[in-house]
Amino acid sequence: MPEGTETGDFDAFVLILNPTGAAVTVDVIVYIEDLGRFAAPFHLRPVIPAEARKTLNMREFLVEMEQAAGFPPGTLSETSFSTRIMATEGQPIVVEHALYRTFDGANRWHSGSASFGVPR
Numbered sequence: 001m002p003e004g005t006e007t008g009d010f011d012a013f014v015l016i017l018n019p020t021g022a023a024v025t026v027d028v029i030v031y032i033e034d035l036g037r038f039a040a041p042f043h044l045r046p047v048i049p050a051e052a053r054k055t056l057n058m059r060e061f062l063v064e065m066e067q068a069a070g071f072p073p074g075t076l077s078e079t080s081f082s083t084r085i086m087a088t089e090g091q092p093i094v095v096e097h098a099l100y101r102t103f104d105g106a107n108r109w110h111s112g113s114a115s116f117g118v119p120r
Contacts, residue, residue: 017094018048
């Protein structure tokens with residue numbers, strides 16, 4: 001999923017749908033601008049129940065990744081990034097990336113965009 005950011009007045013979310021009849025564990029890999037690739041540690045890998053959806057608030061998720069890795073605050077959060085989401089057992093999943101912005105400081109999420117992931 002390209003073009004994520006948690007800088008300034010942006011909020012990013014990754015939405016993961018499991019359309020199957022069994023729970024799915026997913027790997028989350030984050031590519032931080034100018035820093036490189038970071039894989040979420042095992043205990044942060046989301047488990048999506050059967051026929052359910054999970055939303056990752058990327059601001060919170062990146063802070064959890066920082067803390068788990070012992071990085072100083074702001075190393076992974078407050079950055080621009082892209083994400084790669086993969087089911088660990090190869091099950092089908094649907095992934096959407098939503099990005100919202102508050103332009104004037106008063107109206108939360110005054111604008112936004114969304115895109116679906118493309119399997120590779």
